[in-house]
Amino acid sequence: MTTGVMMMEQNEITEILNRPVSQELLARDLTRLAYVAKDGTPRNVPIAFVWNGTEIVMCTTKNAPKLPALRANPMVALTIDTEVHPPKILLVRGPAELDVVDGIPDEYLEANTTYEMTPEQRVEWEAEVRSLYVDGMVRVVVTPTWVKLIDFETTLPSAVEELVRQRAERQGA
Template sequence: MTATTALPQGDLRLLDHPVARRLLASTELARVAYVAPDDTPRVLPMLFHFTGDEVVFCTFAGARKINDLRARPHVAVTIDTTTTPPQVLLLRGPVTVTDVDGLAPEYLAAHHRYGGQEQVDAVLADTGDQPVRMARIGLRPAWVGVLDFTTRFPGGGSADDFAARGRS
């Protein structure tokens, strides 16, 4: 049992839970949810880079989500596996959106983690000498949740509690 096993959902120290550390270093996509100006939800799969303090997403200038996130900066993020039992990292909090001239370092770092130097070289070749503007979207989590469906379950109960859900 690790020191993070008994922490309640929402505790920022869950970023040190083994499942969280594994997912933050993984090549799973993050799914970023936010609310658009028409009050409808949006979810986008995105590459990400974890700096140790922030989960950073990058997008090219002109993307609609940039202004949407500036207007309503609160997001929910999930990074999860497709294995059984699933492993899930849940994050919530406000993001900061910063304009970047050129390719954001975290964008290249994410590409390196997902596809190695070959993928970084392809990104660099794609942009060539053309001027590029990006937006760096940084999330400093205000709430962290971990589910592994072995020791940590939705609702905080035990495996027996989880198995009994929905039964009279």
């Protein structure tokens, strides 16, 4: 029985992720993390992230409900998109590796640098973070095994691509 898992070659993944639109999306501060919860139902949560050139790194609390689910089924899907028309969308799939760390991971502080804060607010926020996460955090690291960029100019959702092809066939193109 096939699981329907689509595989991509690493060079294909790298080519898509190196495109200017992908790089623009990977520089954003928020992704949507989709995973299967322990009760078997889907979850999709917004979470800050950092792209380090090969992996997407997110950080969370050691007691986050998503952690037991990710330990049981590490396969995740991420969506990074814009709020303008036409939207730009980067879809990423891959396994999530969990890395328990002492203290605050650098990625957590880096992922939150794009939020609009005054220097004084930033100092207060960082002090609050350091006092809250004294027990450490968990790095959720996703190495992409499948990616798709949709920009509605050079790439479309696969279903829309199919409709465009069908229309061209109907029109005798």
